[in-house]
Amino acid sequence: MKTLRRFIHREALVAVSFVTAGFLALFFFFDLVDELRWVGKTGADGYQLSHALLFVVLSIPSHLYELLPITVLIGTIFVMARLAQSSEFTIMRTSGLGPWKALRTLLTLGGFFVVLTFAVGDYIAPLSDKAAQLVKAKYLGRLTTGATGAWLKEKQDDRSYAVNVRALTPDGGMLGVRIFEFDAKGRLASQTRAASGKFGADGTWDLEKVERSSFQHQGDDGARVEHLQAPSLQWATRISADMVSASVLKPDRMATLDLFQYVRHLDANGQSAQRYEIEFWRKVFYPLSCLVMVVLALPFAYLHFRSGGIAGYVFGGVMAGISFFLLNNVFGYAGNLQQWSPWLTAAAPGLIYSVLSLAAFGWLVLRR
Structure with a gap:
């Protein structure tokens, strides 16, 4: 029986590797074509073809994380259908399988692919994606999101702060920092503007070229404003560099632990964490979908056909994989808009495909 298991595992690993390599090559081509529009836009010393190639290569782990459940399904379906077509699986069944x-x-x-998917998504992809973004920021200028940058919120004792970082620099610094301080009554206590800033090692931000306006409220008579200009200023905060990066980068590119910590920070400061909670639970459940895919592929070994190709069955696997990917994204957007339970929103596509795979297994395998 060990020989049969090793044979099936070897054939499936080869098929999945081949399918994965094909999809990654396709994504590599599309990404490179998309990056060519930036080549040469910042001059001869700016973003060049070699930088575009490096950016595309560093984006491969993110695509690998997204593709693994789909390629596992396609590769396993191909192996199971081919074994059924050549009657090899029938011989395996008579041998006690x-x-x-x-x-x-x-x-x-599937358990092996679960571990691989988790490792790629939690360790390799976040690091490579951050490196890719820094490469692009280094030669194109800066890394930002939207027109206003990243917004964060923090509470310190009876004070609350709204912080805006317009962009991140390639060396990990900040550009266009604004800090709005509010007192216990919700009144604006101070406004700080800094041209740039760096994250200190002791939980502080080192701000440069600072303009600060302090408002001394005097009952109903208004407020007295004091202005301060300084070449540098330190601001004590619990907002870390990872939190600012999380606001700028895509949440699906973050590690599971970083997402969990960021969700706790948003909850502690009264900010909406629905989007990040969904992404956290998706990171938890997504690797497990590899188990669902191999179960969905098993009934193809029990189909009876002796002539003709297996292209139709492989095409069905491709459509099933694409539909899973689309359903996963649709549930994520719908759950964020409709305020559905985050863990149920993330688990729903896997649960649906689990029911389908178990139903197919029961109908085509156990009852035949």
Whole structure:
């Protein structure tokens, strides 16, 4: 039985690797074509073809994380259908490979892909994506999001702060920092503007070229304004560099632990964390979808056909994989708009495909 398991695992690994390489090559081509529009826009010393190639290469782990469940499904379907077409799986069944043993064999394979998907999505992809963004920022100027940059909020004792960072620099600094301080009654206590800033090692921000306006409220008679200009100023805060990066970068590119900490920060400061909670639970459930995919592929080994190609079945696998990817995104957007439960929104696509795979397994495998 070990020989049969090793044979199935080897064939499936080869097929999944081949399919994954094909999809990554396709994404590499499309990304490179998209990046060519930036080449040469910042002069001879700016963003060049070599930088575009480096950016596209560093984007590969993110695509690998997104593609693995789909390529696992397509590759496993191809192997199972080919074994059924050549009657090899029939011989395996007569040799003692029953439905439950076949299911355990594929679940073991799926467990390997679960670990691989988690490792890529939690460790490799966040680092490579951050490096890719810094490469682009270094040669194109800066890294920002939207027209106003990143907004964050923090509470310190009876004071609350609204912080705006317009952009991040390639060396990890900040540009266009604005800090709005509010007192216990919600009145504006001070406004600080800094041309640039850096994250200090002791939980402070080192601001440069600072303009500060302090408002001394005097009952109903208005407020007295004091202005201060300084070449530098330190501001104590619990807002870290990772939190600012999280506001600028896409949440689906963050590690699971970073997402969890950022969600706690948003909840502690009374900010909406729905989008990031959904992304957190998606990071938790997404690797497990590899198990669902291998179960969905198993019934293809029990189909009876002796002539003709298996292209139709592989095409069906491609459509199933694409539909899972689309359903996963649709549920994410709908859950964010309709304020659905974050964990249920993230788990729903996997649950739906689990039901479909178990139904197919029960109908085509156990009842036949």
